[in-house]
Amino acid sequence: MTTATSAIKPAWTPLTTGLxxxxxxxxxxxxxxxxxxxxWGDRFQDMARDAKSQWNRSPMKGCMNQMxxxxxxxxxxxxxxxxxxxxLKxxxxxxxxxxxxxxxxxxxxRELRRTKDQGEFDRFMADRGHGPTTPSA
Structure with a gap:
């Protein structure tokens, strides 16, 4: 048997009211x-236990186990x-x-766009009188 302790008990205490x-x-x-x-804090453990027992009796559990x-x-x-x-494979x-x-x-x-952009940039530079640029290595 295990006992669970917590610093804050689910009751109307000055600490819980203040929090x-x-x-x-x-x-x-x-x-x-x-x-x-x-x-309802004192019932949380009971609710978790009840939910677990309902899941164990559920037909869904059998389906999940067969996956x-x-x-x-x-x-x-x-x-x-x-x-x-x-x-499926x-x-x-x-x-x-x-x-x-x-x-x-x-x-x-991407390569097509890069080529198109490079052509437009070269045309822009030629129009400004700078001539086409060569990419630096």
Missing amino acids: MILGFVAFWPLGLAMLAYIL NGNGYARTGNVAFDDYRERE RLEEERAKLETMRNEFDEFL
């Missing part, structure tokens, strides 16, 4: 939180599950290829 008032003065949600702690690495629950049909895993590889192509295209557009 509640300071909480309302500083930022009203803090005061409200302190008021909730004073009124595999892809985030999908196993169906129990081995052939279908294997097929789904192969397809294939789709992931295809997504990676598309991402690589997208990055290459973005690089192409």
Whole structure:
């Protein structure tokens, strides 16, 4: 058996009342939180225990436990599950290829913009009589 102790007990003491008032003065949600702690703080452990026991009885817990690495629950049909895993892997590889192509295209557009900007800058410099510049190494 473990015992939990805290410096501030959930009761109407001068300390908790003062903290509640300071909480309302500083930022009203803090005061409200302190008021909730004073009124229901002794029940927080019971509420947490009740929530945990409800989760353990929940049908969702069974579904969460059946999840595999892809985030999908196993169906129990081995052939279908294997097929789904192969397809998901294939789709992931295809997504990676598309991402690589997208990055290459973005690089192409950056180079295209740089070339266009360089041409416009050279034309500007020629119009001013300075002539085109060569990039320094």
